[in-house]
Amino acid sequence: MNTLEELFPSKPTFSGTWQTLYLEPIVGSGERISVAVVAIGKNNQYRILQAIRSELLECLYGAQSRNMQSLIDWLIESASKEIKANRSLSEWTAPFDGIKVGKLYPAAGDDIEGILKQAIRFTASLSTLALDADRDDHDFQPKRYSEQWATSIFDEIKTINPHLSNCFKKRLKISESNVLTTFGFLKDTYVSNFGLLVPTRLSTSLSNVKAKLFDLEALKKSPSLVKPLKYEIIIGTPSLSDPTLTDKSAKNLRETIDMVTEVAASESIDLFRAENAREAAMHIIEIAA
Incomplete structure (x- = not known):
């Protein structure tokens, strides 16, 4: 029985x-x-x-x-x-x-x-x-979502600690060309870029995250004499237990987070996952303030 x-x-x-x-x-x-x-x-x-x-x-x-x-x-x-x-x-x-x-x-x-x-x-x-739903890989919406994510983090920090506001969207020359690369946040020994993994557009949002990682990697390997000591990618995602996520989408999101974490770690870049902009802002303030 x-x-x-x-x-x-x-x-x-x-x-x-x-x-x-x-x-x-x-x-x-x-x-x-x-x-x-x-x-x-x-x-x-x-x-x-x-x-x-x-x-x-x-x-x-x-x-x-x-x-x-x-x-x-x-x-x-x-x-x-x-x-x-x-x-x-x-x-x-x-x-x-x-x-x-x-x-x-x-x-x-x-x-x-x-x-x-x-x-x-x-x-x-x-x-x-x-x-x-299946989507065309050439959907560029995630880039705009990522920009909104960065703006939301900036707005939170501007409210909590306005002295750090001027550390956002810093532009640096990291190669022999005159092209400047923009970083999400840069202060003294700490730099971070912001990425967003959108469950409805996971493939294209992942491409944007990889581009943010590449910029951090390029800065780390640049010939610049003065460089940060800590490099980080701050990823925005919904909660993995969010009831609006199907089992399939939650599984795909979890696997994508694991993959990005592994790629970042291979270049000694930290990854911090936040479920909202305030959580991301508080993390930055804890490190940089």
Whole structure:
């Protein structure tokens, strides 16, 4: 009997509910997209997660993507306050029109992230399909994402420690040519470049990361008499346990991080992985301040 029982998965230990928040971009049109999922579990646990990735928002809405992101952030903040106060969205009024709260579903899983993954899987096709879709290798979007990542880090440091602001985007001559190479951050004995691994565009974002590594390697091997002692690549990625990542995309991301880490280590370049710009900024300040 024990052998037979081992053939079946164990019973989930975490129970709760989930529901989806839908946004009608054009109020009254009837068109709705899943923008957030809500999971509420035992022991007063709850979590609200954006169900549509920011890079997909940019593809869908272009110049208006920031406005859409602001609306989603506002929505999630309002829903979070309601759940914290009343443990439910049953009496909640959305902060703006065009929002529909989906049906409440009971669920079970290993933890609250497991319940969120169920909500994503069943109601947010734009999230999962975007991650697993095949793309043209000549997609240059990741370069812009990487630039936005660097700008976000700069904005965080400018707020926390403005004295380091002038250390960003330093340009150096690292070869006999007159071409100047730009580095993300440079101060005294420390230099770092910023890269971003975008799950929906992993191949092309990896190429951009490799280019940032090459610039660090070139500086390290340059004939310059005054060079940093510490070289680092700061990589932005989502959490590997992010419920919006499918098992396939999480595996691909993990393998890519491992590969970049190995390549960087072969040239004695450190790698720091950050899940948001503030985390990256605090790391830089700890080293350079």
